[in-house]
Structures are given as structure tokens and as C-alpha cells.
């Protein structure tokens with residue numbers, strides 16, 4: 342391991358930006374793990390030693406070489422908006438910050454190749470001028486990077502049309518810098534890219550990604566308010582299944598969630614149940630008629646981004662701003678009947694928040710229900726209660742890759758890690774397979 346002073350000298354010689362000021366390093370060592378009261382005490386004091394900010398792939402290679410030679414741990418950071426401490430270094434070392442890797446390498450109708458530090462909103466703006474946009478973005482679209490979304494995210498606005506990031510076709514190619522001696526640059530294409538998809542940066546530094554784009558539509562944001570949750574949820578499902586109405590987002594909120602949406606407070610009834618949607622503007626008549634059929638009151642809303650930033654995990658952000666005892670779960674419910682059953686069983690301990698997505702060709706209620714936190718044991722019980730009803734829970738209260746949504750050891754991901762990071766230097770402590778089978 343090099344000392345901080347040695348890293349300073351090393352970076353100065355090569356003209357690579359380095360941050361060593363402790364308060365800044367501490368800030369760049371953290372993400373949004375504090376949504377979880379279980380992760381908070383485990384991660385609050387974790388820090389890297391230095392932050393290096395490469396501006397080119399050559400500089401990434403130089404950093405990888407130096408880390409391998411000095412056996413220094415390395416953790417990659419995009420914008421640090423992950424929710425489970427994915428980019429938090431558990432054992433110190435170098436934080437490789439991708440914010441200067443901002444190049445759009447290639448952009449053509451339907452396809453783009455970008456460096457990993459490209460902000461999702463920036464590329465979307467450029468692509469939209471050609472009539473294209475990302476297939477899906479997280480609600481952190483304004484801040485998150487594409488590298489962080491691929492390595493740490495799962496889906497979001499657009500998942501009702503295109504499924505999730507892990508679905509075949511949603512990632513075309515990747516360039517990966519290894520932590521081997523000598524360092525290599527590997528090109529992955531098609532199915533082979535799955536090893537770095539949602540891998541928390543444990544198996545290589547992504548320096549370029551090729552992704553398919555989607556045709557851009559003139560999205561209009563709407564709220565639809567309902568006096569009760571069941572018609573709101575049934576409307577959400579009907580809208581999801583209505584092939585003639587093109588939509589990018591269907592989020593359904595039970596009370597009291599709409600009262601947490603301060604940016605929408607002037608525009609929506611806050612004490613009703615609410616559906617937030619993005620609809621292809623020419624489809625608004627069919628959309629309004631469908632909403633009315635379910636007894637909903639349609640409210641056109643000004644700005645898609647304001648609506649986006651109330652959905653997905655921004656809902657949890659708003660809830661916690663109003664009352665920090667709220668936390669959350671991430672669920673795939675098999676159907677709405679199961680949603681209603683769990684609501685009845687758990688009462689005010691949860692507040693239901695659905696995000697309809699397309700999964701294997703079917704519209705299903707994914708969800709990020711708010712949970713009133715009491716103890717870690719009760720959270721484990723709640724997860725068991727859900728699983729007993731056939732709900733798939735991606736536990737957001739763990740920083741271990743396999744214990745979140747994956748549940749099983751991914752042998753291919755592990756084999757790729759052995760190939761590209763044989764010393765286990767990348768984001769140590771995050772991959773169960775590594776310490777169970779290799780170390």
C-alpha cells in the first residue's frame with residue numbers, strides 16, 4: 342500500500358487529479374446508504390485514503406497498474422447515488438472517481454457508446470435532438486452516471502416499455518480495464534457483458550459502454566387522483582396492459598405518500614391516492630378515458646422531471662425528508678391480489694408504492710413500499726412474510742452483492758473476477774462468492 346504522500350507524488354508526476362483533503366475524501370467515500378437504518382451504523386465511518394480522477398482510459402490503466410503493483414484496494418465511484426453502499430470502500434485504498442470520463446464516443450440513431458462518467462441526463466439531451474433517448478433511466482437521471490447505473494442500478498423510468506437493465510438486448514458492449522499484471526483492456530459484447538452488469542464494480546473498471554437507445558416520444562406528465570388504493574392500482578395495471586397508449590412511467594401511491602411530494606403540493610390533492618405517469622402526448626385522450634373508467638381525476642402536470650423525481654427511490658427520499666422513521670423494501674409482487682393481502686396484513690407499518698414494469702413480456706407490479714422501521718429483526722420478519730407470499734424481495738439493507746436481489750452465487754461473474762482481479766483488490770468485502778469460494 343502506498344502512503345497518501347506517495348500517491349500525491351505519483352499523481353503529480355502523471356498530471357492525474359488527486360484529492361487528499363480528509364473532509365473531501367470522506368464525502369466522496371459515501372453514497373445514499375443512509376436510506377437504510379440497518380446499513381447506517383455499518384458504513385458511516387468507512388473512508389478511502391485518496392481519490393484519483395482520471396480523464397482518459399490511459400490514466401485509468403496507470404491507476405490500475407499502480408494499485409496492482411502496490412496491492413492497494415480500489416473502489417470505483419460514479420456520482421455516489423447508490424443506495425446500498427455499493428461505492429463505499431470498506432477497507433480504504435483508492436477511490437477512482439469517473440467524473441472526468443465524460444466523452445460521448447459515438448452516437449447514431451438507436452445506439453451510443455459513451456465513457457462511464459457521462460451523466461444520464463446529458464446524453465439524453467443530446468440523443469433527444471436526434472429523436473432518441475435512453476431506454477430507461479433511474480429517477481436520479483440528473484445526477485447519476487451511466488457506469489454507475491449499469492454497475493449498481495437495475496431499471497427505472499422506461500422499464501414499463503423495455504424491462505430492466507439485465508434483460509437481453511439492453512446492454513450491447515463494454516470495455517473493461519483489468520487489475521492484473523500486466524493490466525489488460527477487455528472488450529465484451531452481447532451476453533458476455535452480463536458479468537459486469539450489476540456487479541458493483543468488483544470485476545474490472547468499465548471505461549466504455551455501448552447501449553441501445555429508444556425512440557424519443559413527446560412525454561406529457563399526468564397525475565391521476567383516486568379516493569382509494571384499489572382503483573388506483575387496477576388503473577395502473579390496465580394502463581400497463583393497454584398497448585395503444587405509449588407510456589414511460591406508471592407509479593401508484595397509497596396514502597399518506599402523496600402528502601410527502603412537496604414539489605407537487607400546489608398541483609395535486611395530497612390526501613388522495615395517486616398515480617403519476619408519463620404518457621406519449623398524442624395518446625392523452627385514450628389515457629384520460631381509461632382513467633375516468635376507473636374513477637380517476639386526471640391532472641396534467643408541467644414538468645416530467647419534477648414527476649420523475651417523486652417516483653422510484655425518490656419517493657423514499659421525500660418520505661424520509663418528512664419523517665425519517667420511514668425506510669423501504671424493493672419487491673416484485675406476483676399480482677395485485679398479493680399486494681392487497683400484504684397491505685391488509687401489515688396495516689400502517691407499510692405505505693404501498695408500486696412501479697409497474699415489463700418483466701418477461703408481462704406487466705407486473707414492482708414496488709418500493711415504505712416501511713416504518715422498528716428493528717432489524719422485524720425487517721427480516723417482514724422480508725420473510727413477503728417471501729412466504731411468493732414476493733421476490735431485493736433486500737436494500739445489505740451491501741453484499743448476492744444478498745440483495747441476486748440471491749445466488751453467479752459462477753460466471755466469479756470466474757470473470759478471478760480473471761480480471763486475481764488479487765481481490767476491487768471493492769473488497771462486497772462479493773460473497775469471493776470469500777466463500779476463493780479466499
Ligand SMILES: Cc1cc2nc3c(=O)[nH]c(=O)nc-3n(C[C@H](O)[C@H](O)[C@H](O)COP(=O)(O)OP(=O)(O)OC[C@H]3O[C@@H](n4cnc5c(N)ncnc54)[C@H](O)[C@@H]3O)c2cc1C
Pocket residue numbers: 372373416417418419420421422423424427428439457478479480481484485486487488489490491492493494495496497498540541542543545546547548652653654655658768
Ligand atoms: C433518490 C434516489 C433514487 C434512485 N432511483 C433509482 C432508480 O429509479 N433506479 C435504479 O436502478 N436505481 C436508483 N437509485 C440508485 C442509483 O441512483 C442508481 O443505481 C444510479 O444509477 C447509480 O449511479 P451513480 O453514478 O451514482 O453510481 P455510484 O453510486 O457511484 O456507483 C454504483 C456502483 O457502480 C460501480 N461503478 C461505477 N462506475 C463504474 C465503472 N466505471 N466501472 C465499474 N464499476 C463502476 C461502483 O463501484 C458502485 O458499486 C436511486 C438512488 C437514490 C438516492
